[in-house]
Amino acid sequence: MSQINIAIFGIGNVGSTLIKQIAEYNKKTTSNTLNVFAIANSKLVLFENNATGGWSANFETKSTSYTLEDVYAFAKANSYKNLLAVDVTASSEFVTNYIDLVEHGFHIVTANKIANTLTYDFYQELRDILEVNQKKFLYETNVGAGLPIIETIKNLYESGEEIHKIRGVFSGSLSYLFNTFSEEEKSFSEILKEADALGLTEPDAREDLSGKDVARKLLILGREVGLTKEFKDVKIQSLVPAALNGKTTLSQFRESVKTLDPFFAESKSKLGSGEVLRHVGELNLKTSKLEVKLVQESKTTALGQTKGADAIFEIYTKSYGDQPLVIQGAGAGKAVTARGVLGDILKIATSLN
Numbered sequence: 397m398s399q400i401n402i403a404i405f406g407i408g409n410v411g412s413t414l415i416k417q418i419a420e421y422n423k424k425t426t427s428n429t430l431n432v433f434a435i436a437n438s439k440l441v442l443f444e445n446n447a448t449g450g451w452s453a454n455f456e457t458k459s460t461s462y463t464l465e466d467v468y469a470f471a472k473a474n475s476y477k478n479l480l481a482v483d484v485t486a487s488s489e490f491v492t493n494y495i496d497l498v499e500h501g502f503h504i505v506t507a508n509k510i511a512n513t514l515t516y517d518f519y520q521e522l523r524d525i526l527e528v529n530q531k532k533f534l535y536e537t538n539v540g541a542g543l544p545i546i547e548t549i550k551n552l553y554e555s556g557e558e559i560h561k562i563r564g565v566f567s568g569s570l571s572y573l574f575n576t577f578s579e580e581e582k583s584f585s586e587i588l589k590e591a592d593a594l595g596l597t598e599p600d601a602r603e604d605l606s607g608k609d610v611a612r613k614l615l616i617l618g619r620e621v622g623l624t625k626e627f628k629d630v631k632i633q634s635l636v637p638a639a640l641n642g643k644t645t646l647s648q649f650r651e652s653v654k655t656l657d658p659f660f661a662e663s664k665s666k667l668g669s670g671e672v673l674r675h676v677g678e679l680n681l682k683t684s685k686l687e688v689k690l691v692q693e694s695k696t697t698a699l700g701q702t703k704g705a706d707a708i709f710e711i712y713t714k715s716y717g718d719q720p721l722v723i724q725g726a727g728a729g730k731a732v733t734a735r736g737v738l739g740d741i742l743k744i745a746t747s748l749n
């Protein structure tokens with residue numbers, strides 16, 4: 397495998413776990429195939445050849461403010477080939493750099509769903525520029541964290557399979573919230589705080605609760621199978637009261653999170669015996685409808701039986717008939733997501749041989 401030279405943007409839950417996993421990978425393979433040369437948050441960067449060992453202490457003492465030009469200059473000064481940028485931010489600003497990164501010779505791996513859910517024009521422009529520059533763009537963790545969803549859907553679609561519908565619990569965060577809330581005598585806000593502390597929610601949990609995060613996943617899958625839909629085309633049931641959205645800051649939302657409790661307590665009280673609350677996404681390719689909603693689900697169904705932060709995707713196709721292809725497993729969490737990002741990095745490294 398050729399050496400690949402990596403700049404990592406975002407050192408939160410997923411980013412810092414990824415750096416650890418890359419260090420372990422290099423140790424195990426003793427090849428230093430994956431050379432992380434830049435580790436950055438939104439303001440500071442640490443430049444160092446094979447930066448993963450002791451990176452956190454080095455970041456404290458040696459990081460400097462930067463622009464992308466500094467990253468390009470460092471790569472050039474070291475004559476690095478096979479450049480790769482990893483976006484493990486949730487930033488809508490950072491994605492505006494993708495085209496510039498590609499034009500400066502970088503492949504891109506991203507866990508950030510924003511770039512794939514901007515306008516369809518941008519989606520297409522990015523792909524055109526990737527093609528002209530012969531660069532790769534992988535984003536398996538955009539849907540289902542470490543689960544192999546995008547690759548599976550892509551393979552089915554490209555092999556000519558007729559996909560009718562994809563339905564499921566698309567959000568590991570919301571799965572954890574509703575699995576726990578349906579079974580335990582805790583308030584919704586208490587469980588939300590636990591999920592946040594475990595790194596299971598988006599940096600701003602309103603992205604999950606508003607249904608936007610799931611809507612992005614539906615749109616990403618829809619575009620994989622040829623739909624040219626926009627984000628506004630997804631019908632979304634938001635679970636965030638209007639008063640806590642809009643102009644409320646994240647810290648104001650966190651302080652007022654208890655105001656969510658009455659709505660969820662009422663929804664729980666309406667459940668019939670043997671029913672649970674589930675947050676469901678549905679992409680219907682026969683009608684081209686994309687929808688996100690909270691439903692009462694029987695505990696006996698596959699969706700009703702999810703546990704922990706499991707996501708579950710039922711893929712209905714012509715060949716699979718009435719028995720969908722089902723992919724299930726942790727749909728959120730820093731370790732599984734970082735592993736999925738590392739998988740994408742290795743796919744690119746392998747393809748460069």
Ligand SMILES: NC(=O)C1=CN([C@@H]2O[C@H](COP(=O)(O)OP(=O)(O)OC[C@H]3O[C@@H](n4cnc5c(N)ncnc54)[C@H](O)[C@@H]3O)[C@@H](O)[C@H]2O)C=CC1
Pocket residue numbers: 405406407408409410411436437438439484485486487489490507508509537538540541595596597598599727728729730733
């Ligand atoms: N946590 C999870 O289970 C999953 C997360 N993801 C995605 O992975 C991404 C990261 O998630 P987390 O690590 O949980 O979030 P996080 O909030 O823990 O980390 C994000 C980091 O990005 C940094 N950042 C923000 N803007 C930046 C910029 N312009 N340049 C460089 N760094 C910047 C922030 O300072 C923060 O440290 C998100 O896009 C999320 O949707 C995807 C699948 C699952």
Ligand SMILES: N[C@@H](CC=O)C(=O)O
Pocket residue numbers: 537538540541566567568569570596597598604609727728729
């Ligand atoms: N909030 C997301 C985390 C990963 O994308 C989810 O719940 O799936």
